[in-house]
Amino acid sequence: MIKVVVDLYGGDFSPEETVKGALLALERDNDLEVVLCGDKEKTKSLLGEKASDSRIEILDAPGVITNDDDPVGAVRFKKDSSLIAGIDYLSANDDAKGFVSTGSSGAVLSAAVLLSKRIRGVNRPALAPILPTVIDEKKVILIDCGVNTEPKANNLLQFAQMGVGYAKLNGVQNPKVGLLSNGAEDKKGNTLTKEAFSLLKESNLNFVGNIEAREILSGDIDVLVSDGFSGNIALKACEGTALSMFSLIKDGIMKGGIRAKIGYLLLKPVLKKIKHTMDYNEYGGAVLVGLEKVIVKAHGSSKANAVANAILQVKSLAEKNLPAYIAQEIQ
Amino acid sequence: MIKVVVDLYGGDFSPEETVKGALLALERDNDLEVVLCGDKEKTKSLLGEKASDSRIEILDAPGVITNDDDPVGAVRFKKDSSLIAGIDYLSANDDAKGFVSTGSSGAVLSAAVLLSKRIRGVNRPALAPILPTVIDEKKVILIDCGVNTEPKANNLLQFAQMGVGYAKLNGVQNPKVGLLSNGAEDKKGNTLTKEAFSLLKESNLNFVGNIEAREILSGDIDVLVSDGFSGNIALKACEGTALSMFSLIKDGIMKGGIRAKIGYLLLKPVLKKIKHTMDYNEYGGAVLVGLEKVIVKAHGSSKANAVANAILQVKSLAEKNLPAYIAQEIQ
Numbered sequence A, B: 001m002i003k004v005v006v007d008l009y010g011g012d013f014s015p016e017e018t019v020k021g022a023l024l025a026l027e028r029d030n031d032l033e034v035v036l037c038g039d040k041e042k043t044k045s046l047l048g049e050k051a052s053d054s055r056i057e058i059l060d061a062p063g064v065i066t067n068d069d070d071p072v073g074a075v076r077f078k079k080d081s082s083l084i085a086g087i088d089y090l091s092a093n094d095d096a097k098g099f100v101s102t103g104s105s106g107a108v109l110s111a112a113v114l115l116s117k118r119i120r121g122v123n124r125p126a127l128a129p130i131l132p133t134v135i136d137e138k139k140v141i142l143i144d145c146g147v148n149t150e151p152k153a154n155n156l157l158q159f160a161q162m163g164v165g166y167a168k169l170n171g172v173q174n175p176k177v178g179l180l181s182n183g184a185e186d187k188k189g190n191t192l193t194k195e196a197f198s199l200l201k202e203s204n205l206n207f208v209g210n211i212e213a214r215e216i217l218s219g220d221i222d223v224l225v226s227d228g229f230s231g232n233i234a235l236k237a238c239e240g241t242a243l244s245m246f247s248l249i250k251d252g253i254m255k256g257g258i259r260a261k262i263g264y265l266l267l268k269p270v271l272k273k274i275k276h277t278m279d280y281n282e283y284g285g286a287v288l289v290g291l292e293k294v295i296v297k298a299h300g301s302s303k304a305n306a307v308a309n310a311i312l313q314v315k316s317l318a319e320k321n322l323p324a325y326i327a328q329e330i331q
Helices: A018-029 A040-052 A072-079 A082-092 A105-115 A155-168 A191-200 A213-218 A227-253 A255-279 A304-322 A323-329 B016-028 B041-054 B071-077 B082-092 B104-114 B153-169 B191-202 B213-218 B228-255 B257-278 B302-319 B323-329
Strands: A002-007 A033-038 A055-060 A098-103 A126-128 A130-132 A141-143 A176-181 A206-212 A223-225 A284-287 A294-297 B004-009 B032-038 B056-060 B096-101 B127-130 B130-132 B140-143 B177-182 B204-212 B221-224 B288-289 B294-297
Touching: A002 A018, A002 A082, A018 A033, A018 A304, A033 A040, A033 A082, A033 A304, A040 A294, A055 B127, A072 A082, A072 A105, A082 A098, A082 A105, A098 A304, A098 B016, A105 A284, A105 A294, A126 A141, A126 A155, A126 A176, A126 A227, A126 B056, A130 A213, A141 A155, A141 A213, A141 A227, A155 A176, A155 A191, A155 A223, A155 A323, A176 A213, A176 A227, A191 A206, A191 B104, A206 A213, A213 A227, A213 B228, A223 B191, A227 A255, A227 B177, A227 B213, A227 B228, A227 B257, A227 B294, A255 A284, A255 B228, A284 A323, A294 A304, A304 A323, A304 B096, A304 B323, B004 B016, B004 B082, B004 B302, B016 B041, B016 B082, B016 B302, B032 B041, B032 B082, B032 B302, B041 B056, B056 B082, B071 B082, B071 B104, B082 B096, B082 B104, B096 B302, B104 B288, B127 B153, B127 B228, B140 B153, B140 B213, B140 B228, B153 B177, B153 B221, B153 B288, B153 B323, B177 B191, B177 B213, B191 B204, B204 B213, B213 B228, B228 B257, B288 B323, B294 B302, B302 B323
Parallel strands: A002 A033, A002 A098, A033 A055, A098 A294, A141 A223, A176 A206, A176 A223, B004 B032, B004 B096, B032 B056, B096 B294, B140 B221, B177 B204, B177 B221
Antiparallel strands: A126 A284, A130 A141, A284 A294, B127 B288, B130 B140, B288 B294
8 A cells, every 4th residue: 555645725626626636546546545635524525425435534734825825934834734734744654655736836845845854965856747759658857847946056967866766767777868958069058057067977977968948859868957947947838839739720620611620530539649648747747856755746737637647656656666766866 | 222141151051042042032022132141152153143133242251150169269260251251241331231140049149249239228139039829920029049148137127128129110019028937926936037027027118927938829928038048948948849749740640541641631721820830930030139230040940931031031120120129118
């Protein structure tokens, strides 16, 4: 049995979809237990007859942290919130192996960084979502995507090491590491990336140099290192462009008459597969690496299926022992 | 007559496609003259019988600057290169109104910034490409996209002002200005964007706040302000994702059997229109704003049609007097 703590609040469709997602995950995996963090009575009523399931525990934490809350203030003062109570539970209970939230990124990351224990030697935890690439089944880990807006060059080196540990867990041997920059040439970059470039080059990592944002989805690299500000921009620009293109295709089909509609029906399997590939909700959420337990920030817009995926992702990462893979790389 | 200076070297398909592009532009616009910068004899032979066209002047500059050259070094020492000789010609001749290059971004920007005259009051010129959005005919100006990797907050304010001038030239009244950040909330950002946020908020611009990279193509804003490093990443992530999606669609059609192929044929007009919309080569190149003359950096991979578009774009911006629009906004 693996026990995963689930924050029921803070997402766009929580707590209803979060509760549904937890039930879905329990249905899919008999070896899973969940701790649901939210208002006890409301959660019970959402669970209905499932409330008595022995694999479900409810942690009474009625407080909600929203995007409007100051993340650090919330961590200090909203002790009764589902997020903070959940992270505290995770830290205090050895048998709780991981945590999922669809809540405010800022608050989830602040809570995780401030309240949960780091792997020995890790200076700064980092958010590491996995992105699809144009090469079937090949993925790229983008690290950091939002925790550290102003890291130092040695932090970037450590992000690379942690990314490599994560990629190895995913079965990649000798992962190729790239540095996100404003051009592919060695001399490109800002002060931070130029310093990080030197450190990465001197390291024993399989460092392939600067990578332009145009190449993120090319499948050429396994780990793309970045400060959290630029990484966040790269991630969201990719995501936004994919969504924009689907919206343009949909719009074109709507306005394209019967011809376009028949064409769409025939091409639907292809477009659906691409939508599936580009939709990184399908892969669960972004992992916060560098901590002793597995913490995943799922998309705020996650519905039941995405929540279930994220919970099962946490379970799988905990089973495979992600923290051990990370610790291995941190010297 | 408007005279535009064209750098024949440095692009992926230059000088052949650059020369073809210049001829195409001359064909399309009788009110255009060009100065072609390259090796005199070779250029003549590429022009063939057109070499005697009275609207074509050749500036003998056989040197080539490549991506491997150090940009600043090249500007100082490669005086005989098509790029440097071309920019020098532009600065020295009042009747030359603009300049186009498909060459190395770093070198083009360095040459333009170091060798050409700024508009009074402009501290730092900035690269301002125009991106498509999901709303028909609506565009967004992304400024800066690569000149200033580490600007100050007051530079960002000036980028906003210049972007507004450019948007007004494009017919946008009271352009909406956003600040590229790692979240939409007011408090998001790094030290630079937080300072810039305050300056923009205090300014008389129509500032709408922080914009996530997910919203770049949403059509909600007219001018998106950024430092050159993050702007470059945002631009190229959008571009790379669009290209990746077309590559996935193509791949899916190839592997999808007869059904997918018929579907594609029927849906082709829709997909072609989207490809056209997303292909920012179609709009010419990125304008370097803040200078007394119009300088455009066209994509390195530009073929004849893209080169022609960029040349006509320079002509149009010169006719409308872009520098006057910029000067108007700089107080």
